[in-house]
Amino acid sequence: xxxxxxxxxxxxxxxxxxxxxxxxxxxxxxxxxxxxxxxxxxxxxxxxxxxxxxxxxxxxxxxxxxxxxxxxxxxxxxxxxxxxxxxxxxxxxxxxxxxxxxxxxxxxxxxxxxxxxxxxxxxxxxxxxxxxxxxxxxxxxxxxxxxxxxxxxxxxxxxxxxxxxxxxxxxxxxxxxxxxxxxxxxxxxxxxxxxxxxxxxxxxxxxxxxxxxxxxxxxxxxxxxxxxxxxxxxxxxxxxxxxxxxxxxxxxxxxxxxxxxxxxxxxxxxxxxxxxxxxxxxxxxxxxxxxxxxxxxxxxxxxxxxxxxxxxxxxxxxxxxxxxxxxxxxxxxxxxxxxxxxxxxxxxxxxxxxxxxxxxxxxxxxxxxxxxxxxxxxxxxxxxxxxxxxxxxxxxxxxxxxxxxxxxxxxxxxxxxxxxxxxxxxxxxxxxxxxxxxxxxxxxxxxxxxxxxxxxxxxxxxxxxxxxxxxxxxxxxxxxxxxxxxxxxxxxxxxxxxxxxxxxxxxxxxxxxxxxxxxxxxxxxxxxxxxxxxxxxxxxxxxxxxxxxxxxxxxxxxxxxxxxxxxxxxxxxxxxxxxxxxxxxxxxxxxxxxxxxxxxxxxxxxxxxxxxxxxxxxxxxxxxxxxxxx
Numbered sequence: 326x327x328x329x330x331x332x333x334x335x336x337x338x339x340x341x342x343x344x345x346x347x348x349x350x351x352x353x354x355x356x357x358x359x360x361x362x363x364x365x366x367x368x369x370x371x372x373x374x375x376x377x378x379x380x381x382x383x384x385x386x387x388x389x390x391x392x393x394x395x396x397x398x399x400x401x402x403x404x405x406x407x408x409x410x411x412x413x414x415x416x417x418x419x420x421x422x423x424x425x426x427x428x429x430x431x432x433x434x435x436x437x438x439x440x441x442x443x444x445x446x447x448x449x450x451x452x453x454x455x456x457x458x459x460x461x462x463x464x465x466x467x468x469x470x471x472x473x474x475x476x477x478x479x480x481x482x483x484x485x486x487x488x489x490x491x492x493x494x495x496x497x498x499x500x501x502x503x504x505x506x507x508x509x510x511x512x513x514x515x516x517x518x519x520x521x522x523x524x525x526x527x528x529x530x531x532x533x534x535x536x537x538x539x540x541x542x543x544x545x546x547x548x549x550x551x552x553x554x555x556x557x558x559x560x561x562x563x564x565x566x567x568x569x570x571x572x573x574x575x576x577x578x579x580x581x582x583x584x585x586x587x588x589x590x591x592x593x594x595x596x597x598x599x600x601x602x603x604x605x606x607x608x609x610x611x612x613x614x615x616x617x618x619x620x621x622x623x624x625x626x627x628x629x630x631x632x633x634x635x636x637x638x639x640x641x642x643x644x645x646x647x648x649x650x651x652x653x654x655x656x657x658x659x660x661x662x663x664x665x666x667x668x669x670x671x672x673x674x675x676x677x678x679x680x681x682x683x684x685x686x687x688x689x690x691x692x693x694x695x696x697x698x699x700x701x702x703x704x705x706x707x708x709x710x711x712x713x714x715x716x717x718x719x720x721x722x723x724x725x726x727x728x729x730x731x732x733x734x735x736x737x738x739x740x741x742x743x744x745x746x747x748x749x750x751x752x753x754x755x756x757x758x759x760x761x762x763x764x765x766x767x768x769x770x771x772x773x774x775x776x777x778x779x780x781x782x783x784x785x786x787x788x789x790x791x792x793x794x795x796x797x798x799x800x801x802x803x804x805x806x807x808x809x810x811x812x813x814x815x816x817x818x819x820x821x822x823x824x825x826x827x828x829x830x831x832x833x834x835x836x837x838x839x840x841x842x843x844x845x846x847x848x849x850x851x852x853x854x855x856x857x858x859x860x861x862x863x864x865x866x867x868x869x870x871x872x873x874x875x876x877x878x879x880x881x882x883x884x885x886x887x888x889x890x891x892x893x894x895x896x897x898x899x900x901x902x903x904x905x906x907x908x909x910x911x912x913x914x915x916x917x918x919x920x921x922x923x924x925x926x927x928x929x930x931x932x933x934x935x936x937x938x939x940x941x942x943x944x945x946x947x948x949x950x951x952x953x954x955x
Contacts, residue, residue: 353425357390360425361417364457368450373648378417383410385563385645388624392637393418393536402554402638403540406677409646411540415504416451418538419484422502424457427481428532430502433495433525435510437475437488443506444474444486452477489521500525501532505539508550522550546679558638560627563645566620570608573625576644578676580604582611583655591921593730593856596659601651614651642677649675664857666847688874691849695863700765702726703734703860707923709762710916711775712908713754714901715745717782720754723905724762724772727913729920730856731848736762738868738902745783751790758797768927774916775799776834776908788821788831801831802908804838806891812840813914834915841907842880842891849877876902 355363358380365378380387392398405411422430434440452458461479463472471478475486485498489511503525505511511521522539529535541551564573574580583601587594602611624639631637643649654675661667669680696703706726714721720741726734739757743750761769779787779801791801800816814835821829851857861869879897883890893900 355421355425356394357417357421358387360421361390364424364455365417365420366451366454366456367413368454370450371447372413378413382647384622385624385641386410386414388561389414389639390417393421393538395637396534397632397635398637399535399537399635400554400558400637401536401538402551402558402636403538404543404551404555404638404640404677405540406542406641406643406646407674408643408648409641411641412447412506415506415538415540416447419448419502419504420451420455420458423461423479423482423484427479428501429482429499430484430504431487431495431498431500431525431528432484432504432506433487433489433511433521434506435488435512436490439507440486440488441474444477448477492524495521495524495528498528499531500528501535503529503535503537505537505541507541508539508554509541509544511550542673543677543679544673546681549679552679555638555640557631557634558636559629559631561624561637561639562627563622563639563641564625565617565622567605567607567610568612568616568620569610570605572605572607573623574606575625575640576603576617577642578644578658578678580606581644581651581655583652585655585659587659591729596656598652598655598659601655640677643675663851663853664847666843688871688878691861691874691878692871695861695869698734698862698864698867701762702736702764702770704764705729705732706734706736706764706770707920707927708913708916708918709736709770709772710909710912711758711772712905712910712912713775713777714904714908715778715781715783715787716901718742718744720745720750720777721901721905722754722757723902723909724757725906725909725913726770727920732855732858732860733848733910734860735862735867735869738873738905740868745790746786755794755797758794758799770927773798773918774912776802776836776912776915778904778908779803779833785822788819788833789829792821792829792831795832800834802834802836802911804836804904804907806839812837812844813911834911836908836911838904838907839891841910842903843882844910845877845903845906846882872899873902876900877906879903 353360361378362380367375367378369375374382380390389401389403392401403411403414419430419432422428432440432443434443452462462477477484482501483498485500487495489495489508505522505525508522513520526537529537539551539554543549543552546552562575564575566573580603581601582604583598585596585598587596589595600613602613603617604611643654644651657675658668658671661671672678672680702709703726705728707729708727709724710727711722711724720743721739722741723738724736726736728734737757741750741753743753745751758772758775761771763769775798777787777791777799779791780803787801791799801819816832816834818830819833820827821831848857848859851859863869875897876899878894879900880891880893880903883892
């Protein structure tokens with residue numbers, strides 16, 4: 326007979342029950358911020374302030390984190406600039422879930438590569454350094470059994486990492502918790518199956534106590550999923566109390582007052598500010614950054630009734646961050662204000678604002694800014710490259726000159742009629758590549774690097790002709806129009822084939838043409854002389870006519886079917902001018918010349934008297950060019 330205790334309890338059964346609950350810890354009824362203050366450890370490789378988490382360091386995160394433990398809330402959306410702690414906020418929610426209220430969860434990033442990197446670089450250090458988590462998830466791969474980089478098992482549930490571009494990973498596992506990181510950079514269509522966020526929402530439909538958290542820096546107005554999610558929520562802003570009138574306001578860039586200072590150094594403008602103050606929108610009183618950082622602050626909702634729908638949303642920018650001074654933010658703005666690409670990044674990641682696409686470049690406006698060149702090479706040019714587009718019946722080329730800070734000059738745009746398979750066509754191109762282009766004082770430069778498009782019907786001919794001209798630095802390129810393709814990458818060797826037989830090897834560069842086009846268009850908008858300014862000649866013999874400008878401005882970025890893409894504008898059938906400029910710019914990127922060194926060498930070249938007397942007798946000129954020094 327089984328032994329029993331004084332109250333008739335089967336001791337063997339008691340042993341089984343005790344064994345089953347060994348190590349079990351009842352939930353402590355903590356909020357996320359309370360849990361983080363008690364248990365969370367920041368890892369040294371991911372934090373400048375490693376050690377125990379302190380919510381008091383970032384008080385604006387308290388309400389966001391504690392919304393996760395509010396039974397009324399199922400959806401939390403956070404629009405946040407960089408370096409405000411948004412990722413640590415997500416990690417605190419995730420860690421609390423694993424320790425206090427475990428269930429199935431999914432953490433989604435823009436791509437699977439991002440997910441793997443996040444798991445290894447951010448999650449694993451947290452599991453290692455936060456003891457209550459280390460006890461629940463084995464971090465030693467040799468001992469962890471079923472745990473992988475993208476899947477972590479813990480008592481009561483499993484965490485799965487996924488990429489927004491992988492429909493299988495998004496729709497395969499029901500999940501009570503969904504964490505969406507940088508959702509503005511997600512794929513808009515998960516493998517043809519629709520909006521990734523909607524797919525994830527369907528995964529939570531069986532859970533009455535589901536939680537969906539979306540966090541991202543904002544991107545483009547009208548195309549920002551996180552901004553849309555914010556509008557559906559309580560629309561809360563972190564506001565500071567004015568010490569003069571007592572009103573609370575959200576600090577943004579427009580409420581700052583500063584006196585910028587600048588100095589030209591080597592053709593580039595350096596900016597700084599001695600102090601930045603805050604002007605209250607209500608009373609107009611001016612106060613310092615130090616004063617405002619020590620005023621009472623709180624979240625103020627524009628749409629508080631959204632909480633009835635279970636939605637809270639928050640918006641914070643870098644002016645809130647304890648790690649970024651206002652002077653640094655203003656300086657970064659000043660340094661980026663003339664470059665639309667850089668300015669867009671500042672708007673999104675620092676100012677925490679949506680970017681509004683500016684008007685397209687106007688063809689007539691560029692024509693009106695055309696300049697008459699007094700020499701083949703204008704002053705300021707230090708390096709020449711050439712981009713060549715291949716068509717069935719011709720080669721189109723552009724020679725482009727570059728100076729400091731990407732200031733550039735169109736030198737010559739031309740067309741060489743003839744098939745790319747014919748020797749005569751390439752002999753004519755050699756005339757351009759071998760030519761010495763001269764300044765007004767007779768000094769000269771040759772083309773340093775040439776990129777030739779190998780797409781189309783004459784790929785093998787281009788490979789063969791470029792390989793034969795490698796001593797002239799002529800290389801084949803192939804354009805890739807995917808958004809994630811880098812502008813330039815190291816070249817690879819490809820086979821040259823004839824009649825199915827390999828007859829040689831050629832170097833091939835892959836060019837991210839989409840990135841290049843955006844760079845060209847943003848540069849065309851620069852109006853001030855200097856950095857990134859694009860110059861074009863009015864001299865008719867240079868080839869920069871209305872057809873060139875029509876081709877250069879033949880495409881624009883449009884948002885269609887869930888992604889951004891370049892499309893031809895109506896009435897602009899030819900885009901060779903845009904392609905040639907793109908290839909020439911890519912050649913400069915690969916060349917990466919030391920312009921300071923080139924300037925010194927060019928200034929050191931002597932001009933012979935006879936060349937000054939007879940500048941038209943080009944055959945008698947025997948000067949060194951920039952290319953001679955490489």
